[in-house]
Amino acid sequence: LLAAATAAAPTVQGVSAERLFDQIEALGELSDTTPPSITRVLYTENDVRARDYVKGLMRDAGLEVREDSVGNIFGRLAGEDDSLAPVVSGSHTDAIPHSGKYDGVLGVLGAIEALRAIRESGVTTRRPLEALMFASEEPTRFGLSCIGSRAMCGRLDPDYLDTLRDENGTAFYEAVTSAGRGGGHENTASILSAALIPAGGIHAFVELHIEQGPLLEQEGLDIGVVTAIAAPASVSFDFLGNGGHAGALLMPYRKDAGLAAAELSLAVESWALGTKAIDTVATTGVLQVYPGAVNSVPRESHVEVDVRDIEEKRRDHVLDMIIKSAEQIADKRQCEMKYRIVNKDPPAPCADDVVAAVQDAADDLGFKSMRMVSRAYHDALFMAQIAPTGMIFVPCKGGVSHRPDEFSSKRDMENGVRTLALAMAKLAGV
Ligand code: HGY
Ligand code: MN
Ligand code: MN
Ligand code: MN
Numbered sequence: 001l002l003a004a005a006t007a008a009a010p011t012v013q014g015v016s017a018e019r020l021f022d023q024i025e026a027l028g029e030l031s032d033t034t035p036p037s038i039t040r041v042l043y044t045e046n047d048v049r050a051r052d053y054v055k056g057l058m059r060d061a062g063l064e065v066r067e068d069s070v071g072n073i074f075g076r077l078a079g080e081d082d083s084l085a086p087v088v089s090g091s092h093t094d095a096i097p098h099s100g101k102y103d104g105v106l107g108v109l110g111a112i113e114a115l116r117a118i119r120e121s122g123v124t125t126r127r128p129l130e131a132l133m134f135a136s137e138e139p140t141r142f143g144l145s146c147i148g149s150r151a152m153c154g155r156l157d158p159d160y161l162d163t164l165r166d167e168n169g170t171a172f173y174e175a176v177t178s179a180g181r182g183g184g185h186e187n188t189a190s191i192l193s194a195a196l197i198p199a200g201g202i203h204a205f206v207e208l209h210i211e212q213g214p215l216l217e218q219e220g221l222d223i224g225v226v227t228a229i230a231a232p233a234s235v236s237f238d239f240l241g242n243g244g245h246a247g248a249l250l251m252p253y254r255k256d257a258g259l260a261a262a263e264l265s266l267a268v269e270s271w272a273l274g275t276k277a278i279d280t281v282a283t284t285g286v287l288q289v290y291p292g293a294v295n296s297v298p299r300e301s302h303v304e305v306d307v308r309d310i311e312e313k314r315r316d317h318v319l320d321m322i323i324k325s326a327e328q329i330a331d332k333r334q335c336e337m338k339y340r341i342v343n344k345d346p347p348a349p350c351a352d353d354v355v356a357a358v359q360d361a362a363d364d365l366g367f368k369s370m371r372m373v374s375r376a377y378h379d380a381l382f383m384a385q386i387a388p389t390g391m392i393f394v395p396c397k398g399g400v401s402h403r404p405d406e407f408s409s410k411r412d413m414e415n416g417v418r419t420l421a422l423a424m425a426k427l428a429g430v
Pocket of ligand 4: 137376377378379
């Protein structure tokens with residue numbers, strides 16, 4: 001084992017945090033908002049530019065590039081035996097509105113940097129290695145997260161996906177084809193089935209990501225060895241009341257959809273607190289009223305709620321109670337209400353041998369590490385359904401994420417990429 005570790009060690013010398021930092025800055029310029037605020041939404045102009053930029057980095061790192069029908073982009077480094085399933089690492093470059101430069105991006109550019117370092121070290125692993133940029137991880141455009149990795153693991157019903165619309169009423173198929181993707185397939189079903197990874201198609205998957213929380217920084221640690229990924233769910237509600245003139249419509253006659261939404265968002269908070277478990281979180285991230293004029297009683301409201309927990313049963317109970325509250329509130333306020341569960345995903349345990357490879361790599365490199373769960377979801381949540389999966393966290397300043405002041409230092413990023421390179425080399429066999 002020691003021989004294997006030292007044999008693999010050369011893989012990490014070539015990792016350059018300077019190069020990585022410059023690439024992160026360059027990618028940050030491809031944003032609908034002015035950096036450091038980053039907005040990059042699936043299949044929009046800056047997203048397509050980002051894809052081309054990443055493909056260029058993959059080629060420059062000596063990787064063979066391919067893109068699947070949904071827009072997952074793979075950069076491949078041949079192994080001694082190319083018939084073997086690859087060890088894969090990747091993440092996303094799409095970014096929710098007004099977020100930061102590092103969420104997801106570190107895992108895409110870091111994977112490319114890790115494979116470049118391995119190639120330049122002259123080490124050839126037994127299995128091929130792949131760097132992967134998922135089509136999109138954030139739910140921004142269609143309300144559904146992880147479209148690329150859901151397609152890869154066959155957990156995305158095309159008929160359901162075809163019901164989704166973006167804020168302009170555009171459907172997925174129209175969006176993917178007008179962005180020059182879709183692989184020429186004539187409908188969503190064939191696009192998705194073309195992206196499916198066959199059983200055993202990936203030997204192991206590791207995602208490098210900023211922690212998006214404060215623990216590593218608080219404990220003065222270098223690496224988070226992730227053991228499980230929380231179970232995310234989201235549900236959207238629409239209330240319909242009577243609406244009317246803010247002066248003439250007297251209080252007893254109002255069916256105020258805006259107040260129904262406000263009352264529901266407080267119920268969301270109290271159900272999450274009600275479990276008394278720190279792992280239960282629930283967020284009313286979207287609350288819109290219509291028509292949205294100061295002198296008009298809200299006739300309609302649209303609410304989107306995100307509910308997560310490490311324990312699936314407890315998460316589902318909170319979700320059910322929130323829906324029940326919405327029904328009671330609608331009755332009390334004489335509003336019509338309809339709801340739709342957008343996603344309700346199981347948590348993902350990380351695979352022992354991948355966790356061990358990450359832990360050994362961090363130990364071999366002398367990094368201080370801790371085992372931890374991921375409270376954010378990632379594409380790794382879905383990759384865990386088709387391959388042994390693990391994650392590597394690095395500290396981010398103040399634990400801040402999904403904000404323009406999101407930041408991770410060159411040293412922390414370099415530690416993460418080195419750990420990734422060594423873990424991949426161990427999993428791929430050197
Ligand atoms: O919300 C999440 O957990 C992810 O960062 N999209
Ligand atoms: Mn995110
Ligand atoms: Mn992310
Ligand atoms: Mn995520």
